[in-house]
Amino acid sequence: MNHDFRCTMSRRAFLAAVAGAAASASMRGAHASAVDERQIKVAPGEVRLNGAGGPSTAVWTYNGTVPGPALRLRQGQPVRVAVENGLDEDTTVHWHGIRLPNAMDGVPGLTQTPIRPGESFSYEFAPPDAGTFWYHPHADSLVQIGRGLAGPLIVEEAEPVAFDGDLLWLLQDWRLTKDGQIAGGFGSMMDASMSGRVGNLVTVNGQAQPDQSVRAGERVRLRLANASLARMMALRFEGHRPVVLAIDGQPCDPHEPEDGRLVLAPAMRIDIALDMQGDPGSRHDVIDDFYDGLAYRLTTLVYDNASPIRPHPLSAPLALPRNPLPELDFANAVHQEIVLQGGMMGGGKLKGAGGMMGMTMPGMNGGAAWAINGMSMTGDGHAGMAPQFMLERGATCLLTMRNETAWWHPMHVHGFSLSVLSRNGEPVPHRQWQDTVLLAPKDTVDCAFVADNPGDWMLHCHVADHQMAGLMTVFRVK
Numbered sequence: 001m002n003h004d005f006r007c008t009m010s011r012r013a014f015l016a017a018v019a020g021a022a023a024s025a026s027m028r029g030a031h032a033s034a035v036d037e038r039q040i041k042v043a044p045g046e047v048r049l050n051g052a053g054g055p056s057t058a059v060w061t062y063n064g065t066v067p068g069p070a071l072r073l074r075q076g077q078p079v080r081v082a083v084e085n086g087l088d089e090d091t092t093v094h095w096h097g098i099r100l101p102n103a104m105d106g107v108p109g110l111t112q113t114p115i116r117p118g119e120s121f122s123y124e125f126a127p128p129d130a131g132t133f134w135y136h137p138h139a140d141s142l143v144q145i146g147r148g149l150a151g152p153l154i155v156e157e158a159e160p161v162a163f164d165g166d167l168l169w170l171l172q173d174w175r176l177t178k179d180g181q182i183a184g185g186f187g188s189m190m191d192a193s194m195s196g197r198v199g200n201l202v203t204v205n206g207q208a209q210p211d212q213s214v215r216a217g218e219r220v221r222l223r224l225a226n227a228s229l230a231r232m233m234a235l236r237f238e239g240h241r242p243v244v245l246a247i248d249g250q251p252c253d254p255h256e257p258e259d260g261r262l263v264l265a266p267a268m269r270i271d272i273a274l275d276m277q278g279d280p281g282s283r284h285d286v287i288d289d290f291y292d293g294l295a296y297r298l299t300t301l302v303y304d305n306a307s308p309i310r311p312h313p314l315s316a317p318l319a320l321p322r323n324p325l326p327e328l329d330f331a332n333a334v335h336q337e338i339v340l341q342g343g344m345m346g347g348g349k350l351k352g353a354g355g356m357m358g359m360t361m362p363g364m365n366g367g368a369a370w371a372i373n374g375m376s377m378t379g380d381g382h383a384g385m386a387p388q389f390m391l392e393r394g395a396t397c398l399l400t401m402r403n404e405t406a407w408w409h410p411m412h413v414h415g416f417s418l419s420v421l422s423r424n425g426e427p428v429p430h431r432q433w434q435d436t437v438l439l440a441p442k443d444t445v446d447c448a449f450v451a452d453n454p455g456d457w458m459l460h461c462h463v464a465d466h467q468m469a470g471l472m473t474v475f476r477v478k
């Protein structure tokens with residue numbers, strides 16, 4: 001099994017590729033129309049998350065591995081991914097963060113009939129944006145993602161961007177029993193109404209605490225993706241100063257994160273430039289200290305003994321090329337508001353499909369624990385769900401999200417990237433666009449997007465338990 005997502009191109013080959021890019025630019029027009037064919041089989045498998053000596057864990061896999069294969073696609077080039085379902089329950093694949101046609105979005109009931117056991121479905125789209133994305137099921141999401149189904153999706157820039165290396169860490173959080181098997185109890189009332197199913201083992205590309213070998217003096221692009229069900233992360237690179245280049249696949253103004261901590265909520269991605277300024281032979285831990293008192297070592301940067309590849313560090317990193325996002329029209333924008341309600345200690349009553357929740361325990365018996373604007377949409381998606389709001393195609397929507405609960409929620413919008421304008425009245429710097437916006441307890445965030453993509457789109461919390469227990473809605477672009 002290959003867990004090393006490092007680009008295998010040598011530096012010389014890489015520079016040759018950069019030099020050749022201009023020459024081949026005219027050929028690319030011809031290439032762009034060829035359909036890139038990929039195959040993914042969803043099936044049970046076995047992996048060793050703690051290395052060769054550790055226990056074997058029964059998981060669900062894409063093409064036999066956890067995480068699934070890294071799909072590297074070209075910006076603008078059509079791709080067809082044939083997905084075969086080898087599970088004995090329905091599944092779908094959702095291409096998280098990709099702005100694609102609604103019918104390819106992978107939401108069961110809403111955008112497609114689910115893929116039945118033994119059946120296949122071909123997803124076809126041409127990714128308009130370069131960047132770091134991921135794919136995961138959107139059927140029985142809590143269980144299927146919790147059993148390992150997740151994979152990285154990289155869309156390469158039309159013109160290559162020069163780094164000494166291109167690394168990817170797909171982070172997964174597992175709740176394991178003592179003998180290394182995935183614990184049952186998915187969707188418990190505790191998880192559903194509180195922080196969600198936070199696990200007890202975090203893996204990087206399917207391995208717990210693997211070493212990351214690096215060379216002194218190199219500048220790598222490191223793509224971080226949090227594919228956890230519920231675990232929030234805040235990564236610190238000891239002895240290093242990461243520079244944020246992109247969030248959720250969308251380039252921003254390069255900046256160092258506040259306190260040097262990279263906050264990654266479930267489903268979020270951050271691309272950083274990392275200058276390897278440590279000494280040859282040195283080791284530097286990467287720590288996740290999001291939860292007070294529960295800091296742990298995620299991985300370690302291990303320098304080889306080779307002398308630095310360049311005598312002086314490179315100067316400030318160049319910004320990544322911006323993606324072709326539509327122009328916001330604030331003068332004619334329509335305003336919509338989403339209020340997040342419920343959870344333990346949240347107060348208030350929830351009105352769900354099953355009537356008033358009243359004062360019963362939230363999340364009981366797979367019921368609703370959360371609501372958006374007073375409505376609880378539970379599960380993974382339904383046919384015939386009334387949209388929360390409608391937008392005219394092409395309209396700019398100013399979306400305010402208000403968190404009335406006592407919990408964190410990474411709110412995710414399908415089919416669009418949101419320009420994040422302000423948080424609790426303070427402007428958000430660095431021109432950030434995100435598909436997953438983290439709301440701290442009681443936060444209010446203002447975003448904007450152009451409703452240029454017709455269809456019924458999901459908007460939900462990406463803590464899988466929260467989504468399943470009602471923190472989800474749909475809006476329609478006509």
Ligand code: C2O
Nearest residue numbers: 094096267412458
């Ligand atoms: Cu990655 Cu509806 O989600």
Ligand code: CU
Nearest residue numbers: 096097413414
């Ligand atoms: Cu999504």
Ligand code: CU
Nearest residue numbers: 409461463466
């Ligand atoms: Cu949530």
